[in-house]
Amino acid sequence: MKRxxxxxxxxxxxxxxxxxxxxxxxxxxxxKGTIKNGSVVVRDGKIVEVGEKVTIPEGATKIDxxxxxxxxxxxxxxxxxxxDGGINEGSVSVSSMVNIKDIINPEDIAxxxxxxxxxxTANILHGSANSIGGQTIVLKMxxxxxxxxxxxxxxxxGIKFALGENPKRAGNPQGRGANGQQSFARYPATRxxxxxxxxxxxxxxxxxxxxxDDYNAKVAKxxxxxxxxxxxxxxxxxxxxxxxxxxxxxxxRADEILMMIRVADEMGFKVRTFQHVLEGYKxxxxxxxxxxxxxxxxxxxxxKVEAFDAIPYNAALMTKAGIVVSLNSDDAExxxxxxxxxxxxxxxxGMTEDQAxxxxxxxxxxxxxIDNRVGSIEVGKDADLVIYDKYPLxxxxxxxxxxxxxxxxxxxxxxxxxxxSKDAEKQKLLDKLKQQTPQxxxxxxxxxxxxx
Amino acid sequence: MxxxxxxxxTTLLVLVASGFAAEPSTVVIRNxxxxxxxxxVIAKGTVVVRNGLIEAVGENIAVPDDxxxxxxxxxxxxxxxxxxxxxxxxxxxxxxxTxxxxxxxxxxxxxQGPxxxxxxxxxxxxxxxxxxxxxxxxxxxxxxxxxxxxDSRIPNVRSAGVTTAMxxxxxxxxxxxxxxxxxxxxxKAGEMVVVPTIGQYISVGRGGGFGGGGGGGGxxxxxxxxxxxxxxxxxxxxHYKMAKAAWEKDPRxxxxxxxxxxxxxxxxxxxxxxxxxxxxxxxxxxxxxxxxKQPTILYGGREAYKxxxxxxxxxxxxxxxxxLRWPELPRGEIDPDNEPTMRTLEAIDKAPSAAxxxxxxxxxFAFYSDGIEQPRDxxxxxxxxxxxxxxxxDAIRAMTLTPAEIYGVADRLGSIEKGKIGNLVVTxxxxxxxxxxxxxxxxxxxxxxxxxxxxxxxxxxxxxxGNQGGNR
Numbered sequence: 044m045k046r047x048x049x050x051x052x053x054x055x056x057x058x059x060x061x062x063x064x065x066x067x068x069x070x071x072x073x074x075k076g077t078i079k080n081g082s083v084v085v086r087d088g089k090i091v092e093v094g095e096k097v098t099i100p101e102g103a104t105k106i107d108x109x110x111x112x113x114x115x116x117x118x119x120x121x122x123x124x125x126x127d128g129g130i131n132e133g134s135v136s137v138s139s140m141v142n143i144k145d146i147i148n149p150e151d152i153a154x155x156x157x158x159x160x161x162x163x164t165a166n167i168l169h170g171s172a173n174s175i176g177g178q179t180i181v182l183k184m185x186x187x188x189x190x191x192x193x194x195x196x197x198x199x200x201g202i203k204f205a206l207g208e209n210p211k212r213a214g215n216p217q218g219r220g221a222n223g224q225q226s227f228a229r230y231p232a233t234r235x236x237x238x239x240x241x242x243x244x245x246x247x248x249x250x251x252x253x254x255x256d257d258y259n260a261k262v263a264k265x266x267x268x269x270x271x272x273x274x275x276x277x278x279x280x281x282x283x284x285x286x287x288x289x290x291x292x293x294x295x296r297a298d299e300i301l302m303m304i305r306v307a308d309e310m311g312f313k314v315r316t317f318q319h320v321l322e323g324y325k326x327x328x329x330x331x332x333x334x335x336x337x338x339x340x341x342x343x344x345x346x347k348v349e350a351f352d353a354i355p356y357n358a359a360l361m362t363k364a365g366i367v368v369s370l371n372s373d374d375a376e377x378x379x380x381x382x383x384x385x386x387x388x389x390x391x392x393g394m395t396e397d398q399a400x401x402x403x404x405x406x407x408x409x410x411x412x413i414d415n416r417v418g419s420i421e422v423g424k425d426a427d428l429v430i431y432d433k434y435p436l437x438x439x440x441x442x443x444x445x446x447x448x449x450x451x452x453x454x455x456x457x458x459x460x461x462x463x464s465k466d467a468e469k470q471k472l473l474d475k476l477k478q479q480t481p482q483x484x485x486x487x488x489x490x491x492x493x494x495x
Numbered sequence: 496m497x498x499x500x501x502x503x504x505t506t507l508l509v510l511v512a513s514g515f516a517a518e519p520s521t522v523v524i525r526n527x528x529x530x531x532x533x534x535x536v537i538a539k540g541t542v543v544v545r546n547g548l549i550e551a552v553g554e555n556i557a558v559p560d561d562x563x564x565x566x567x568x569x570x571x572x573x574x575x576x577x578x579x580x581x582x583x584x585x586x587x588x589x590x591x592x593t594x595x596x597x598x599x600x601x602x603x604x605x606x607q608g609p610x611x612x613x614x615x616x617x618x619x620x621x622x623x624x625x626x627x628x629x630x631x632x633x634x635x636x637x638x639x640x641x642x643x644x645x646d647s648r649i650p651n652v653r654s655a656g657v658t659t660a661m662x663x664x665x666x667x668x669x670x671x672x673x674x675x676x677x678x679x680x681x682x683k684a685g686e687m688v689v690v691p692t693i694g695q696y697i698s699v700g701r702g703g704g705f706g707g708g709g710g711g712g713g714x715x716x717x718x719x720x721x722x723x724x725x726x727x728x729x730x731x732x733x734h735y736k737m738a739k740a741a742w743e744k745d746p747r748x749x750x751x752x753x754x755x756x757x758x759x760x761x762x763x764x765x766x767x768x769x770x771x772x773x774x775x776x777x778x779x780x781x782x783x784x785x786x787x788k789q790p791t792i793l794y795g796g797r798e799a800y801k802x803x804x805x806x807x808x809x810x811x812x813x814x815x816x817x818x819l820r821w822p823e824l825p826r827g828e829i830d831p832d833n834e835p836t837m838r839t840l841e842a843i844d845k846a847p848s849a850a851x852x853x854x855x856x857x858x859x860f861a862f863y864s865d866g867i868e869q870p871r872d873x874x875x876x877x878x879x880x881x882x883x884x885x886x887x888x889d890a891i892r893a894m895t896l897t898p899a900e901i902y903g904v905a906d907r908l909g910s911i912e913k914g915k916i917g918n919l920v921v922t923x924x925x926x927x928x929x930x931x932x933x934x935x936x937x938x939x940x941x942x943x944x945x946x947x948x949x950x951x952x953x954x955x956x957x958x959x960x961g962n963q964g965g966n967r
Contacts, residue, residue: 127775128700128718135625140727141719145783148775150838169719177719189778189803269741273730275723276625465837472840473829480824 062086062100063449065430068108073115073397073405074419083113085426088448093420111443112435114400115419116163116427117381118407120338121291121318121371124153124378125167125182125193133172136210136229137244139202140275141177143167147190153375154193158184158453160379161429161442164195166411168318169203171293174210174231174240176203178279179291181411183427183447199412201289201315202279206299207349210237238302245310248280255281289315289412291338295349297325304333316410318371320361321353327364336367336410341384342391358402359392369407386436399436425449521545522942523558524921524935527567532574532896533910542572544917547940552911563942565921565935573891573926574910575658575918575938579816579898580696580768580794580863583652584642584662584676584687623713626727630713631667634760638662639674639691643684648868653678654945655870656920658938659689661863661902663696663768668721669728669757670696672764675904677918679938686939689916693902694792695764697725722783729787732758765903766790768816772797773842774804781811792901794863797822797842799849805856814859814901817893819867819876821846850893851884861898862890870933870945877927890927 063085070078070093084092086100099105123130127148132138147167157165163184169177181198211231231237254271261268282288290307292314294300300317307314316336317323321344323330323337330337342355362368370385372378381403388394388402401418408418417425426449431440445453522544529537529552541556542549558564623630642662652660658678664671673696675689699721715721738752767787769780772795784791796817798804808815822843824835835843853860862880867873881890899909907916917940924931936943 126719128721129716132715132717132720132723134623134714134716134720138714138720140626140723141715141717142723143719145722145779146717146719150773150775152836190775191778191782269738270734272734275727275730469837469840472837472844473835476824476840476843477829480826 061449062103063106063426063446063451064097064099064103065106065108065113065428068111068113068430070113070420071115071396071400071435072420073400074421076397083420083426083428085428085446085449088426088450090420090422090424090426090428093422106430106444108430108443110432112431112433112440113420114161114382114429114431114435115404115424116417116429116445116447117161117403118369118411118413118418119157119162119165119372119378119381119403120316120369120407120410121373122157122165122167122375122378123170123373124157124165124375125149125151130168131170131172132177133170134229136173136231136240137175137276138169138173138177139175139244139277139279141169142180143169143177144180144194144200147180147182147193149186149188149190149193153378154184155186155453156375157378158186158445159442159455159458161382161431161435161445162378163427163429163445163447164408164411164413164417165378166201166291166407168201168291171203171205171209172212173205174237175244175280176205178202178288181413184445184452185447186452195413197413197416199287199289200282201291201411202283203291203293204241204303205293206237206303207234207293207295208347209293210240234299234302237299238306241303241306242310244280245284245306245312248277248284249310251277252281252284283312284310286312291316291318293318295319295321295347296352297322300326301329304329304335307333315412316369319373321350321357323366324354324357324360325352327361327366330361331365336369336406337361338369338371338407338410340373341370341387355387355391358388359394362388362392362394362398367406367409368402369410370402371407380438382431382435382440383438386438389436396436520940521550521559521562522565522917522937522940523562524565524567524570524572524919525556525558527565527921528571529911530571530573530891531911532892533912541567542911542919544919544937544940547917549911549913549915549917551913565942567921570921570923570934571926572911573656573920573922574895574908575920575936576656576894576926577861577898577909578652578657578660578864578894579861579901580865581660581662582665582866583648583660583678584638584644584646585664621713623715625714626724626731628713629728629755629757630715630724632669632728632757632760633664633667633671634669634695634758634764635756636664636671636760637674637691638664638672638676639685639688642674642676642687644680644682644687649678649680650943650945651868651870652864652873653936653938653943654933655873656922656926656933656936657864657873658918658920658936659908661693661898663694665696665698668698668700668715668724669761670698671760673768675902675908677916677939679941680943689907690902690904692763692765693904694766694768695761696768698770699725722779725783726786728757728761729789731755732761736762764789766792768792768794771795771815772818774798774801774807777804777807777815781807781813784813785811792816794818796849796853796860797846799860800845800852802852805852805858808853808858809856814861815849815853816863816898816901817849817853817860817880818865819862819873819880820865821876821879845883847879848883850880850890854885854889859897859901860893861901862893871929874927874929874931878929881927887925887927 065083070081081095082097084097125148127146132141166181168179179201181195182193183195185193211233231240258268292303294317314335316338318338320337320339339357344353345351358368385399385403388399405418408414417427426446428446430444432443433440443455444451525541529540540554543551660676661673662676663673672692673694674691676687677689715724735758742749742752767789771777771780771793792814794816796815799815877890896909899905919937921935922931922933933945
């Protein structure tokens with residue numbers, strides 16, 4: 044019993060985060076302007092007060108952020124970190140049966156590095172190898188927690204679609220694979236084929252949905268029909284048709300974006316976000332009319348043919364057309380400085396400070412349907428906060444502390460001061476193991492085939 | 496007809512001559528220290544094995560006259576060792592893929608991958624386009640049907656005192672049904688089989704890369720694909736069972752459910768074995784097992800030393816098969832650009848302490864050889880776990896009674912008790928000591944004398960030409 048109680052206490056520990064007051068900081072709330080020399084009060088993982096003058100609860104831990112800046116935790120709407128065993132199920136063109144949730148790797152060091160770059164929430168997507176990819180999951184960067192505890196509870200699950208060059212790449216149609224196996228071409232090989240693949244998948248999903256609807260109706264009437272076969276691939280698409288799963292579409296060119304909107308309208312579902320969407324500025328009106336968000340790059344250009352028409356004004360132009368726009372990383376390194384990516388939209392397109400910052404905080408929160416919880420510094424929202432030493436929309440700003448749910452998950456001072464002892468500890472262990480490992484032949488052979 | 500009868504009669508005569516007349520069917524070890532495992536150690540006692548079964552064990556046991564008698568002065572008798580997960584008995588190289596649990600050594604990819612993906616069966620099969628193609632699935636295959644005493648590894652492993660193996664077909668995702676086999680050199684393979692179906696061996700590949708599956712391979716080509724496939728198979732099995740039952744009840748007017756051997760194999764499985772080395776894999780596979788609602792055993796256990804991992808196993812009351820192939824530092828100079836991470840180093844340092852940690856928490860665990868074949872290597876690997884905090888008694892239990900319990904065969908194997916199968920190891924010295932000599936190995940009451948291992952412990956330890964085992 045005692046052990047059980049202790050276990051329960053340990054499990055509750057992160058929930059009962061301490062009461063913290065961040066003082067004397069410039070607070071960029073994103074949704075409600077910037078407070079010079081203000082404070083944020085955090086209790087039970089939530090923001091309870093924000094302003095120039097706040098009531099400091101008794102026993103609160105004070106963080107003096109004199110001369111520093113506080114922003115909401117950065118949200119990356121497109122990331123592929125924290126997964127085990129591949130992020131593409133590229134063998135088939137419709138792989139909606141696979142789920143990133145099954146392969147969360149809470150030990151991926153990229154999580155900690157993203158955290159050190161101010162990211163508190165990330166949308167972890169399947170890769171872009173297939174027309175319809177796998178199911179996605181939103182994580183909070185709770186470094187040190189296990190896979191389940193990293194999941195952003197309450198965030199609607201998503202699915203990845205991909206258009207253009209990647210999904211029509213059929214591998215190596217004529218050649219042989221790495222192990223001498225015959226390599227097979229995979230349909231589709233053209234943009235037309237991508238469209239067809241998506242349309243066919245939804246035709247199938249509609250039949251599947253009808254079967255289940257029919258079954259459920261009969262059950263409701265008290266009949267005992269035989270249940271249809273549960274198909275994980277179609278189940279996810281059925282959820283899309285029912286509006287219970289967000290569709291995030293990897294895309295580049297204007298024509299394929301329009302194609303996707305047409306197919307979605309025809310099939311009766313909504314695209315939640317267009318991802319990358321480098322030619323989005325050309326069809327911004329249509330994207331806005333569909334009601335989709337756009338998650339793009341700041342100024343990445345020309346790394347492939349379908350990215351030739353990218354312009355750094357894309358984010359600003361789409362914003363002006365009324366689209367909710369975010370900037371994403373798609374990359375573990377870029378993920379660490381999304382703040383400076385946001386800053387670029389002030390130079391290219393004249394976004395305001397709030398608009399720019401929103402592109403990596405409130406807007407991705409809206410796109411992921413979690414803006415009631417995160418994305419801005421407001422009373423009642425999750426205490427996901429980043430403290431920078433300098434003006435954050437700049438290359439020179441360094442993250443000092445990151446809080447998630449009111450718990451400090453990254454502390455630069457502690458990290459830097461612990462580095463030497465960590466290195467020493469590692470060296471010690473390495474030396475010990477080297478001593479134990481015979482370096483010359485001999486020793487324990489694998490399966491006994493050591494030999495001199 | 497007459498001819499046939501004549502032949503039969505001759506065969507019987509030969510059998511009688513060679514089996515019953517020439518060799519005693521009773522083996523006695525007297526005046527030996529007896530480690531019964533299920534009960535207290537007998538300092539000086541006698542074990543009688545008759546017709547393949549333990550007939551008596553104790554201090555004052557009368558020695559029958561017709562017995563082959565081993566004078567046990569200075570010797571110790573243990574129950575025959577059990578390899579809790581093995582491929583032994585499959586003679587061909589194709590089937591002897593290492594039963595590795597996959598998983599990187601801390602990082603992505605890397606590590607000793609499981610024998611999936613490049614499985615010979617898969618190479619010849621057409622490219623799988625989804626779960627309906629039942630990729631890399633031979634769930635219906637049965638180790639009991641495939642084993643043969645001709646596997647040249649048998650005498651070697653037996654020389655280490657291993658008398659019994661939980662042997663599984665390990666190719667692909669659903670490898671097939673495992674069996675408990677006794678390592679005898681019999682004429683009929685069926686003689687080896689103690690229990691023909693003990694569970695389904697499942698492995699998951701790691702995949703990775705853009706195309707998935709690698710080299711134009713089919714579905715699944717990523718870890719999440721493997722997991723989705725396993726999940727789909729069980730959904731299909733449920734549906735199949737339901738449809739079959741309905742059709743059996745009233746076939747008139749009902750579309751016949753298509754016979755599916757993959758699902759038949761899955762449905763016939765008493766339990767499943769899932770791979771899990773790292774803590775995150777243990778967490779992942781326990782969740783999957785919970786979803787599948789199948790009795791589950793995990794295998795691998797490289798990070799089972801972590802308190803969190805132990806806690807997960809404890810909470811779910813799941814047994815862990817711990818691989819004796821401990822992780823090691825790469826040989827030679829370490830590339831400074833590719834230095835192992837702290838996590839990897841810690842795993843190398845602490846993996847052998849997993850057994851002690853599991854024991855402390857009362858989590859059921861057993862060792863498996865994971866392809867280690869040489870007796871000395873096996874002994875050393877077990878010794879490492881002992882050096883890392885496991886008591887000798889618990890080490891012996893993890894290779895005798897506990898694996899028997901895990902697979903539900905402790906009523907016939909795993910300890911020296913009256914009525915159990917006559918599997919014994921007789922040693923000079925403690926069984927897991929480096930200098931210990933295995934003197935006799937008795938399997939199903941047949942006695943084998945292992946060859947003394949070569950000086951460096953890696954020489955061939957094949958059967959003595961004068962081996963007494965064989966027909967009874």
